[in-house]
Structures are given as structure tokens and as C-alpha cells.
Amino acid sequence: MSDKNPTPTRDRTLPRFPGGPIADPAGSHHERRIRSFQPRRSRVTTGQGDALQRLWPVWGIEIDGRERVVPAELFDGLPVVLEIGFGMGEATARMAADDPGTGILAVDVHTPGQGNLLGLAERNGLSNVRVANGDAIILLREMLPAASLDGMRVYFPDPWPKKRHHKRRLIQPEFLTLAAGALKPGAVLHCATDWEEYAEQMLQVLTDHPDFENTQVDGGYAPRPAFRPLTRFEGQGLDKGHVVHDLLFRRAATAATTAPGV
Secondary structure: OOOOOOOOOOOOOOOOOOOOOOOOOOHHOOOOOOOOOOOOOOOOOHHHHHHHHHHHHEEEEEEOOOOOHHHHHHHHOOOOOEOOOOOOOOHHHHHHHHOOOEEEEEEEEEEHHHHHHHHHHHHHOOEEEEEEOOOHHHHHHHHHOOOOOEEEEEEEOOOOOHHHHHHHOOOOOHHHHHHHHHEEEEEEEEEEOOOHHHHHHHHHHHHHOEEEEEEOOOOOOOOOOOOOOHHHHHHHHOOOOOOEEEEEEEEEOOOOOOOOOO
């Protein structure tokens, strides 16, 4: 006997939590491309779900490729740093608490992490955090005005260790051109990784890019700045005996390229 009342299938284009982030904010509005991130599916706790429902309408931003985002306007004129990939948000919340005079626009696609960071921001009274959902490439290419960021952080991006997947790595010349266009002259792009071979690639492509200058006079890696907390991913890498490398490159005063801007 057939089931006359089958369980309805949830529309995956709609938010899992009413008022919260949607699964694919850009949808088909933009061309498909190789993504530099791998969406992770894990359980959202009750607290994270509650934070998503209550706080997303206040502090959440959908990267849909349509709306203009002016970073300074999000934080009443504060300088703004873009953080790409924040995991569960503990390090982001700590940096926001330590530097309340800087706004952090934090981008990720991990729903539990989005909810966790929103909850941390509320509990710690952090008004200098906004959480963006979606592809950072679309944000940089379609939504941010040129020279609108005071800094950029990419901590422990997916290393895509298999050679055939290296094309998915975020830190590539094309990404750096977009990043340079969104950064103000003199603003710093700060990367960190515990994957030795990826660190070497990062150093090479950053050194070769005409729009960036190494802050280290010896042209090498930088000591970990005091403002960057030890992250969960970093701890996991250190436990495995990995060496963590920080790279701090300044956007050249006269960049050779210009972002599309909005």
C-alpha cells in the first residue's frame, strides 16, 4: 500500500531557521565556478539555532551578489577587517573583544559556526562583529566598493592537499587581485597555515603579485602577531607536529590592478 501522506521534502533553498542564513544566497545569479571551500554538514545545537533565528536579522549578511555592502557603514565609520573562514568563531570573538575599535566582517558557510559566533557576540557585548553567509569571492567581486577594507585575514584555509585539488586553494593570483582591489593602500592581508607546502605556495604567489609587499624585510614568514589568538585548527595542527606559518603582506600604495568595485 502506498503512503498517501508522504513526509514533505524541505526546500533546501530556504533557511533552515526562520529568519536565518539561506543555503545558497547567490543561487544561479552568478556563474558556477570551482569553489575554494567545502560546506561542512554538522548538527546545529539548540543555542546556535536560537542565535541564528534571533540575531541573523540584526547582524547577518547574505552574500547574494546583488546588494551593495559598504563596510564602514556596517560599523558606524570604524575601520573594517574582512575575515574569510572563521570556523566556530572563538578566535574571531576574542579579536573583536580585544580591539573594539575595529569592525570584523566575518565570512563563512558553516551554519553551526555562524550561530556560535553570533551567540558569542551577544554574550560578550561585541557590537563590532557582523557575520556574512556565502562565497567570499562573490563578496569581493560583486558587492564591496574598491579600497573599502582596512585589512583581511585568512586563517587556516582548507589546504586541499591532493595535487589535483590545488586549483581549489583560495590563495591564488586571481584571488589576490580581487583582494588588492578591495583593500586600502597600506592595508595588510594576513594569512596563516599549518600546511608546509601550502605555506610555500602562499609565500610564492604573494611575493610574485605586483599589488602586495612583504612586511618582513627578509622576504619570509612573519612571527605570529600578538593579536592573532591560537585557533582550534591551529591547536590540532600543533598536536600533529605541524609548523604554523604567518604571512603578512601589505597592499602596495600604487597597486597595478583595481577591483571591479560596486
